[in-house]
Each structure stands twice: as C-alpha cells, then as structure tokens.
Amino acid sequence: MQQQKTLISEAARPKMIAKTALLIVSNPNHIGKILPSLTKQVNKTLYIQLLSALSSPLGSFCPEIFNVWPKFTQTISGIYAQTLQFEDLDVRVLLSGLKYKNVEYIKTRQPIDLVVFDKCYPEDDITNFIKTRIPSITDSYSILLGDSGEFEEPTVDATRDYNVYKHSVLGGTFDRLHTAHKLLLTEAALRATEKVTVGVTVENMLGSKTLWELIEPLENRINGVKDFLEDINPEIIHNVVPISDMYGPAKDDPTMDVIVVSSETERGGVKVNEMRCKCGLQPLKIVTVDLINDPNPSPHEEIKVSSSTRRIRTLGKVIQAITPKAHLTEKPYIIGLTGGICSGKSGVGRRLAELGAYHIDCDKVAHFVYEPGKPAYNKIVETFGKEVVGENGEINRKEIGAIVFKDPKQLQKLNSIVWPAIVEEVQERIRKSNADVVVMEAAILLGAGWNKHCHEVWATVIPPDVALQRLQERNKLSLEDAKSRLAAQIDNKKYIEAANVVFYSLWDTETTKKQVDKAWELLLERIKCINT
Ligand SMILES: CC(C)(COP(=O)(O)OP(=O)(O)OC[C@H]1O[C@@H](n2cnc3c(N)ncnc32)[C@H](O)[C@@H]1O)[C@@H](O)C(=O)NCCC(=O)NCCS
Ligand SMILES: Nc1ncnc2c1ncn2[C@@H]1O[C@H](COP(=O)(O)OP(=O)(O)OP(=O)(O)O)[C@@H](O)[C@H]1O
Structure with a gap:
C-alpha cells in the first residue's frame, strides 16, 4: 500500500483556502505545532475530533479515562488553550465520539472541505476513512497530513469530581462566543446525560459592560450557543432561553442537577442555590471552571479572554457589510x-x-x-x-x-x-x-x-x-x-x-x-x- 507523505508545509497547501476543516487528532498535546500553518488554510471553522475516541480503522486507543466523559475536560481545555491566539477561527472540539461508545460517524453542521490528520496514514485507509466516516464531506475536499501525532495518555486531575448528571445548567451573555464560553458549554455537555439548559442575558442586564452597544442581539447570541451545542453534542437536548436576572430557570427547575460556573461567577452559583433552598428545592452541584487568560491583551483590554476585548478588537474593522450603491461612482x-x-x-x-x-x-x-x-x-x-x-x-x-x-x-x-x-x-x-x-x-x-x-x-x-x-x-x-x-x-x-x-x-x-x-x-x- 502506498504511503502518502504529504506534510503540512508550504508545498502541500491546497490551492483554495478552505472554509471549514476537520482535524483528526491522535495527539491532542501537539495541536499547537500544526495550527500556525493550518490557520492559513482555513478561514472559518475548525472542527477537532480526537481519533483516539473513535472506533476507527486508522487505529483506536481506549484507555480507561474514555469511560468517564468529564475526565476529558483537561484534555479539551488543553486543546482549546493551544488555539487561543487564533481567535478569528471558530474552533469546535466534537464530543459525540467521547461520550458514546462505538460512534462511527463524525457529524458536523458545516460541510467539510479540508480534512487534516496529525499523522501519516496509508492513502487508501485515509480515503476509506473519509468516505465512510465523514458524511458532511464536500465533493472537492482536500487532505493534509501532519507529523505530530503519537498518542499520549491524557492527564487527569485526580482531585476533581467527575460525576455525570441528567441535566446541567449555566448562564451568560455569550456575546461573540469565545474559547472560555466554549469550555463552559463543553463542561456542561460533558456533565449531562440528557439535557443542557443555558440562560442568555437580555438587554437590561448589559448596560454596565464595556461597549455594550456592540453586543450582538439576543437572538444571535442564543443561536450562537445553540449552534455550538448542536455541533459538539447533538445527542442531548439543548434548552437555550433568555434570562432577565442572574437566576433564570435555575432558581426553580426541580429537574436540574448541576450548574457550571467560572471562578468569577461561582458566587452566582451559590446565590442560585440560596434561592433554590428558599423554594424548597435541592441545591445544584456547582462545577467551577478556571478562568482562561488572553494570550496578548493590550492596554484597556481585559487580562482574561472576554467578549469586551473582542468588541474592542472590532473597532476600526468592518462590523457591517458594505452594500454597494449603484448611483455612486467608484472614485472618489x-x-x-x-x-x-x-x-x-x-x-x-x-x-x-x-x-x-x-x-x-x-x-x-x-x-x-x-x-x-x-x-x-x-x-x-x-x-x-x-x-x-x-x-x-x-x-x-x-x-x-x-x-x-x-x-x-x-x-x-x-x-x-x-x-x-x-x-x-x-x-x-x-x-x-x-x-x-x-x-x-x-x-x-x-x-x-x-x-x-x-x-x-x-x-x-x-x-x-x-x-x-x-x-x-x-x-x-x-x-x-x-x-x-x-x-x-x-x-x-x-x-x-x-x-x-x-x-x-x-x-x-x-x-x-x-x-x-x-x-x-x-x-x-x-x-x-x-x-x-
Ligand atoms: C449573571 C450571569 C449569568 C451573567 O453572565 P456574564 O455576563 O458574566 O456572561 P459572559 O458571557 O461574560 O460569561 C459567561 C460565563 O463564562 C464565564 N467566562 C467568561 N470569560 C471567561 C474566561 N476568560 N475564563 C473562564 N470563564 C469565563 C463567565 O464567568 C460566565 O460564567 C453570570 O455572570 C452568573 O452569575 N452566572 C452564575 C449563575 C448562573 O449561571 N445563572 C443563570 C442560570 S440559568
Ligand atoms: N480619544 C480621546 N480621548 C480623550 N478625549 C478625547 C478623545 N477624543 C476626543 N476627545 C476630547 O473630546 C472632546 C470632543 O472631541 P471632538 O471635538 O473631536 O468631538 P466631535 O465629535 O467632533 O464633537 P462635536 O461634534 O461636538 O464638535 C474634545 O474636547 C477632545 O479633546
């Protein structure tokens, strides 16, 4: 069988820039090596699938941690951390293969026009893999092969609790969905067997934020959250609703089990529980995610990855498409x-x-x-x-x-x-x-x-x-x-x-x-x- 030797390099670049790529990863720790050149080949969405989590003809590894989904949190945080400096690329780490045994298909909402492997495989195996495992592949797809993938055992924090529950909840503004939002949503999806509820703040809660006027409309923010969850874990129910106070439905929904917060919103989780106690409900288990810092904040930007920083970074750029006006001459x-x-x-x-x-x-x-x-x-x-x-x-x-x-x-x-x-x-x-x-x-x-x-x-x-x-x-x-x-x-x-x-x-x-x-x-x- 002929080995395809193409590596991710200048010479191997496909002629067209792909809109959406799928990166099949065997070594999640080395994605950072591939990304600088890969981000020049794809301009919108990068899906990441851990090969080790699939039953696959390209080889499958099933270490013990793959039986407990929330243990992936650290691996997934590690993957997203390596993508932080490429903030224009919408990175989505897919969870279905991690959560459900014997998943055969990699399902994505966007059609895939570039498939990237972090390791070389025989050409026939790759073609076969793409044809049989990726239903959303386009007719004119390209392939790139890297050389950084040898499986390494993911690290697990033994002190964390990795319980899963039926129904998880979290809240936020979710303006210009960023890496930290994606990690929180990922944690909520990994913790839930049946349903994730997400409360999205309405306009009356936004007035104190920097550049609040540039916050996307509620409908766009809700759709952004739904779209992400449907991509990473379509198998569970996504209940994304507007909230006009910090409690949202979490204050009185008896079916909820766990709330996901960050270290800055942990206090909000505690307050939700105080309210639940007043309503005679069980408190929610609180899962706290660490704050993620911005790799290159400028003065006036926040130290942490944040939507305000993303809004600040749009200043001076085109934020609304320019409609050509036929009655105007091109010059001046x-x-x-x-x-x-x-x-x-x-x-x-x-x-x-x-x-x-x-x-x-x-x-x-x-x-x-x-x-x-x-x-x-x-x-x-x-x-x-x-x-x-x-x-x-x-x-x-x-x-x-x-x-x-x-x-x-x-x-x-x-x-x-x-x-x-x-x-x-x-x-x-x-x-x-x-x-x-x-x-x-x-x-x-x-x-x-x-x-x-x-x-x-x-x-x-x-x-x-x-x-x-x-x-x-x-x-x-x-x-x-x-x-x-x-x-x-x-x-x-x-x-x-x-x-x-x-x-x-x-x-x-x-x-x-x-x-x-x-x-x-x-x-x-x-x-x-x-x-x-
Ligand atoms: C009142 C709330 C919902 C308002 O959300 P906020 O405007 O802070 O949303 P934002 O979009 O900025 O962030 C959403 C979530 O991501 C977290 N987050 C934002 N940036 C980062 C970061 N860099 N690193 C880690 N987490 C981050 C926030 O702490 C928050 O938990 C929130 O702050 C809160 O108190 N949450 C806890 C209670 C809750 O979830 N209530 C609603 C239940 S439906
Ligand atoms: N970036 C800035 N930082 C601090 N002050 C500023 C800044 N830009 C402008 N100012 C101050 O704000 C005031 C208004 O600026 P400027 O005259 O450019 O505004 P304008 O929109 O042209 O106002 P108007 O339409 O009322 O004439 C000035 O006193 C100016 O010094």
Missing part, C-alpha cells in the same frame, strides 16, 4: 463620518486627513453657505425676515436658533434651505479635489439622509456620561444645558446600527489613533479590491 470613495456631540469626530477626521483622505467638515461648510452672497443666505432672509440678519450683515445664528428650536416646522424650513446648499457645496469641493478618498464629517449625516451620498458610514461613539462631561468642559456648559443638548441627539445604538465601521474614543487619543489607522489600512485594501 466617500466615507461619511458621524457620531454624537463630543464623540471625537473631528479628531478622527483630522487623523484621516493626515493619512491622505480629503476631509470635509460639514459644520464648516454650513457656516460657509450662510455667509452673505453664498447660496443659502438670500433664501434664509426671504423666509425668516430681516430680523435674523445682524448688524454686521451676517445671519445671526443665535437668533435663528431661537426661532427654529422651539418650532419643528420652522426647523424643517431652515433645513430644506441649508441642507441642499451644503450638499451642493460639498460636491463642488469633492469635484475640485480630485481625491481618491473623501471623508465627509457631519453630526447630522444620518438625520439629513446624507449617508446615501457615501460608500460607507463610519461612526464615533462614547458613553453618554463621558459625552456629558466632555461637553461641559469643552463648551463651558452647565450640567442642565449639556444634558438637554445630549437629549436632543440620536443615541449611540442608532449610530452603530447605521455604521460599517465604529470608533470608540473613550481612552487616550493614541488608542483612538490606532483604531483610525487600522480602519484606514483596511479601507485601502478594500478599495484596491474594488479597483482591480
């Missing part, structure tokens, strides 16, 4: 930059100008079109009367503000004069600039509907309490005045919903600059793709 590429008062728009605009964009501040353009002899001047005087003209012949903006801010109809009239004049002036400046990239900065971008003139919308946000403080300091306003200015604008969530890219100027200006520099670099790549 126009970015609409918007955000609330004192959110840092001007700072971001200035940095983009330093990087090479043609920056137009629409506030300044508005001042320009009000000037005597400029497009809006005569119409404003015709509409609002000579009273709005000051002694110097210029429009008195305070005077006109007093008229329009107490009467929405008058405001609408003013906007219908000034907005088109601004757009016309902006377009004229863009034409003259001959720029490749234009940044059109406007607080009212969304309200005025100017986003239709932009290829992308970028938004700056800060928490309302910080905006309040900055506004008082910068504009020398009283607390009351600053509050009413803030109350009049749309909230951060609306900006974020409309934005393709978001900046958060909460920290020092250097951190904001880094977000902008990243956004610029990624933008240039995008535009290059469009132009080539």
Whole structure:
C-alpha cells in the first residue's frame, strides 16, 4: 500500500483556502505545532475530533479515562488553550465520539472541505476513512497530513469530581462566543446525560459592560450557543432561553442537577442555590471552571479572554457589510463620518486627513453657505425676515436658533434651505479635489439622509456620561444645558446600527489613533479590491 507523505508545509497547501476543516487528532498535546500553518488554510471553522475516541480503522486507543466523559475536560481545555491566539477561527472540539461508545460517524453542521490528520496514514485507509466516516464531506475536499501525532495518555486531575448528571445548567451573555464560553458549554455537555439548559442575558442586564452597544442581539447570541451545542453534542437536548436576572430557570427547575460556573461567577452559583433552598428545592452541584487568560491583551483590554476585548478588537474593522450603491461612482470613495456631540469626530477626521483622505467638515461648510452672497443666505432672509440678519450683515445664528428650536416646522424650513446648499457645496469641493478618498464629517449625516451620498458610514461613539462631561468642559456648559443638548441627539445604538465601521474614543487619543489607522489600512485594501 502506498504511503502518502504529504506534510503540512508550504508545498502541500491546497490551492483554495478552505472554509471549514476537520482535524483528526491522535495527539491532542501537539495541536499547537500544526495550527500556525493550518490557520492559513482555513478561514472559518475548525472542527477537532480526537481519533483516539473513535472506533476507527486508522487505529483506536481506549484507555480507561474514555469511560468517564468529564475526565476529558483537561484534555479539551488543553486543546482549546493551544488555539487561543487564533481567535478569528471558530474552533469546535466534537464530543459525540467521547461520550458514546462505538460512534462511527463524525457529524458536523458545516460541510467539510479540508480534512487534516496529525499523522501519516496509508492513502487508501485515509480515503476509506473519509468516505465512510465523514458524511458532511464536500465533493472537492482536500487532505493534509501532519507529523505530530503519537498518542499520549491524557492527564487527569485526580482531585476533581467527575460525576455525570441528567441535566446541567449555566448562564451568560455569550456575546461573540469565545474559547472560555466554549469550555463552559463543553463542561456542561460533558456533565449531562440528557439535557443542557443555558440562560442568555437580555438587554437590561448589559448596560454596565464595556461597549455594550456592540453586543450582538439576543437572538444571535442564543443561536450562537445553540449552534455550538448542536455541533459538539447533538445527542442531548439543548434548552437555550433568555434570562432577565442572574437566576433564570435555575432558581426553580426541580429537574436540574448541576450548574457550571467560572471562578468569577461561582458566587452566582451559590446565590442560585440560596434561592433554590428558599423554594424548597435541592441545591445544584456547582462545577467551577478556571478562568482562561488572553494570550496578548493590550492596554484597556481585559487580562482574561472576554467578549469586551473582542468588541474592542472590532473597532476600526468592518462590523457591517458594505452594500454597494449603484448611483455612486467608484472614485472618489466617500466615507461619511458621524457620531454624537463630543464623540471625537473631528479628531478622527483630522487623523484621516493626515493619512491622505480629503476631509470635509460639514459644520464648516454650513457656516460657509450662510455667509452673505453664498447660496443659502438670500433664501434664509426671504423666509425668516430681516430680523435674523445682524448688524454686521451676517445671519445671526443665535437668533435663528431661537426661532427654529422651539418650532419643528420652522426647523424643517431652515433645513430644506441649508441642507441642499451644503450638499451642493460639498460636491463642488469633492469635484475640485480630485481625491481618491473623501471623508465627509457631519453630526447630522444620518438625520439629513446624507449617508446615501457615501460608500460607507463610519461612526464615533462614547458613553453618554463621558459625552456629558466632555461637553461641559469643552463648551463651558452647565450640567442642565449639556444634558438637554445630549437629549436632543440620536443615541449611540442608532449610530452603530447605521455604521460599517465604529470608533470608540473613550481612552487616550493614541488608542483612538490606532483604531483610525487600522480602519484606514483596511479601507485601502478594500478599495484596491474594488479597483482591480
Ligand atoms: C449573571 C450571569 C449569568 C451573567 O453572565 P456574564 O455576563 O458574566 O456572561 P459572559 O458571557 O461574560 O460569561 C459567561 C460565563 O463564562 C464565564 N467566562 C467568561 N470569560 C471567561 C474566561 N476568560 N475564563 C473562564 N470563564 C469565563 C463567565 O464567568 C460566565 O460564567 C453570570 O455572570 C452568573 O452569575 N452566572 C452564575 C449563575 C448562573 O449561571 N445563572 C443563570 C442560570 S440559568
Ligand atoms: N480619544 C480621546 N480621548 C480623550 N478625549 C478625547 C478623545 N477624543 C476626543 N476627545 C476630547 O473630546 C472632546 C470632543 O472631541 P471632538 O471635538 O473631536 O468631538 P466631535 O465629535 O467632533 O464633537 P462635536 O461634534 O461636538 O464638535 C474634545 O474636547 C477632545 O479633546
């Protein structure tokens, strides 16, 4: 039989990057050796199946620990720990082969287009294995073979309790499902013979979290948890429900046996039990998982792996697909930059100008079109009367503000004069600039509907309490005045919903600059793709 010698190396790379790969592992301790090159070949999901847990023609090992599922916790934590630095890859360690004897098929929800073995096997055996064991394989799959797999006995912590129960429970926000979440869910699945219940926090529990506005909608978070559990252990029931307090269904469900927490939420587990006692129910067994630390936290990021860090890392990147607008020409590429008062728009605009964009501040353009002899001047005087003209012949903006801010109809009239004049002036400046990239900065971008003139919308946000403080300091306003200015604008969530890219100027200006520099670099790549 001919031995296939392909190793994971530059030469052996399949031509296409796979969306989903399945790694069949005989040595879970050495996955870290394969991952750096493997992560260049797969860009979405990496399933991991321990070969040693399968009855397989490629060889099967069945040491004593495979009869007690929760003993896998340490092995699986070890596997995930080796994947931590590849956070863009969705890694999923499959449990069915571990929990149930004589499992023959490796079932995955995503179709597999690359199969990787950490060891060389005869070619015929591999082909046969793939055909008979992986029903979700695509027609055009590729194979890679590594050379790190010789089975090593997994380590087991003899002091831990490895009991299994019918029904396990856990809770969380589960925003951007990360490695620590996956380990908690895995522990819950390993402990349960029949059912896992997961409580997912609803919006009223999220307000204190960093960048809470970027937390995914409840439905997405629930679906993320369900999808993961269905992949790793489809054989048990997954009951994933919204919770609006820290107890969720765990406070009064008599069928639950065990709650899985981390060392930071252990106290929550104890409180759940206190509540159960009040309801006359048995306390839940508490299984505590250690905290997992982030391999490379930056300043302002948490030491532990966390969803907040993942949210921070999206700043400057595209968070919402960019819809092509057929009515816009490819060049210049126009970015609409918007955000609330004192959110840092001007700072971001200035940095983009330093990087090479043609920056137009629409506030300044508005001042320009009000000037005597400029497009809006005569119409404003015709509409609002000579009273709005000051002694110097210029429009008195305070005077006109007093008229329009107490009467929405008058405001609408003013906007219908000034907005088109601004757009016309902006377009004229863009034409003259001959720029490749234009940044059109406007607080009212969304309200005025100017986003239709932009290829992308970028938004700056800060928490309302910080905006309040900055506004008082910068504009020398009283607390009351600053509050009413803030109350009049749309909230951060609306900006974020409309934005393709978001900046958060909460920290020092250097951190904001880094977000902008990243956004610029990624933008240039995008535009290059469009132009080539
Ligand atoms: C109130 C709760 C649910 C809110 O969840 P939280 O916002 O903390 O969720 P988050 O998505 O951040 O984390 C979910 C779970 O993963 C754990 N976790 C998060 N990061 C890490 C990490 N780096 N390492 C280990 N565990 C981690 C959390 O401690 C938590 O147990 C939670 O904190 C809690 O008190 N849980 C214990 C009680 C419980 O489970 N109640 C609901 C039962 S249905
Ligand atoms: N990253 C940052 N860290 C600390 N302070 C900042 C940061 N960015 C901006 N600021 C401060 O916040 C205030 C508002 O910034 P800036 O003027 O850029 O906001 P803006 O969105 O353009 O405001 P407006 O629309 O109200 O004119 C300024 O006083 C600025 O110094």
